[in-house]
Amino acid sequence: MLYNDQSSQKKKLDLAVVDMIALDLQPFTIVTDEGFKKLVSLLDPRYDVPSTYTLSGKLLNQRYTDIRNKLKEDMSGVEYVALTCDGWTSRATESYLTITCHFVSNHQLHAVVLSTKPLTNGINHTSENIAASIQEIIDEWEIDHKITSIVTDNAASMIKACELLKKKHFPCYAHTLxxxxxxxMKLIQPILKKCKDIVTFIKQSTSAMEIFKKEQNSEKPLKLIQECPTRWNSSYYMIERILKTNEAIGRTLLKVRKAPQPLSVDDVCVLTELVKVLDIFEEATKKISGSKYVTISLVIPVTMGLYNNFKPPRSPKNGSRSIYVAST
Incomplete structure (x- = not known):
């Protein structure tokens, strides 16, 4: 006999399914998959999985409302909060705004996403529209009087929006880096293009990929990493991986027709030195991007550490390359 709708066990299982979909970013249609239904039947034959309509139209909305009310209750006792805001465009070219709230409660730093929703006027990307969209969320959560600062990227529209809201603005340090x-990186575009062309060729050629794996002579051959144009550290990861597998890459390109030219000795020398520089910025970016600890106090020490690494040394013995020089 199946659980009835008022059964406490069914409610617990329904909640577990909703949480799984939300936490693991699964589609609602997973409940119609034969494998999933078979697994659930073996775990508890009395449980009837809810339909996709019930999940999306009722259970998920109720779960969101419950969590939202609990968070709002928890934040009511918080005296100060800071916000981080970021605008982005979906693959469907729709403009969204995400706002994250940061606060200290019970001696712990918390970061919670308050909202991800379309701009009030999706066509208008002016600072006035952005400010209005942010204000809507601030009013919804009743935190206007608690906000100490808002962190955004360096876009002029975001900076102006904070001015209109009359809130202190801090530029995102990681974005600045x-x-x-x-x-x-524009100074070495020709070499970067060579790297991207090599990665694209090997990834798109089945025969080149197979040869590349064999040439590494390893039980766990490495894969090449392609650059993402909007993230410098993706270039760093791409170059680092190319340098690790450069010998295998060279032998691969010589064995495949219409392959791009392998990197020259000069190219490898430039990339080797470049990785040393990027490694320092990578360390700084990771350190300043933490969400479980306060990062604003790290801005000056990290900046000074970067400065000390790249300023001309006073003597040949001064060769330290750690970003923590300023704070030790």
Missing amino acids: NLVVQDN
Whole structure:
């Protein structure tokens, strides 16, 4: 006999299914998959999995409301909060705004996403529209009087939006580092293009990929990493992987027709030195991007550490390359 709708066990299982879909980013249609239904039947034959309509139209909405009310209750006792805001465009070219709230409760730092929703006017990306969209969320959560600052990227529209909201603005330090590195990476675009062409060729050629794996002579051959244009550290990961597998890459390209030219000795020398520089920025970016600890106090020490690494040394003995020079 199946559980009835008022059964406490069925409610627990329904809740577990909703949480699984939300936490693991699974589609609602997973409940119609034969493998999933078979697994559930073996675990508890009395449980009838809810339909996709019930999940999306009722259970998920109720779960969201319960969590939202609990979070709002928890935040009511918080005196100060800070916000981080980011605008982004979906693959369907729809404009969204995500707002994350940061606060200290019970001596612990918390970061919770308050909202991810379309801009009030999706066509208008002006600072006024962004400010109005942020204000809607602030009013919804009743935190206007608690906000100490808002962190955004360096976009002029975001900075102006904070001015309109009359909130203190802090530029995202990690984004600033990204802009610095991206700007300087333009100086080596020809070599970067060679790297991207090599990665694209091997990834798109079945025969080249097989040869590349065999040439590494390893039980767990490495895969090449392609650059993402908006993230400098993806270039770092791509170059680092190319340097690790450069010998296998060279032998592969010589064995496949219409392959791009392998990297020259000069290219490898430049990339080797470049990785040493990018490694420092990578360490700085990771350190400043933490969500479980306060990061604003790290901005000055990390900046000074970067400065000390790249300024001309006073003597040949001064060769330290750690970003923690300033704080030790």
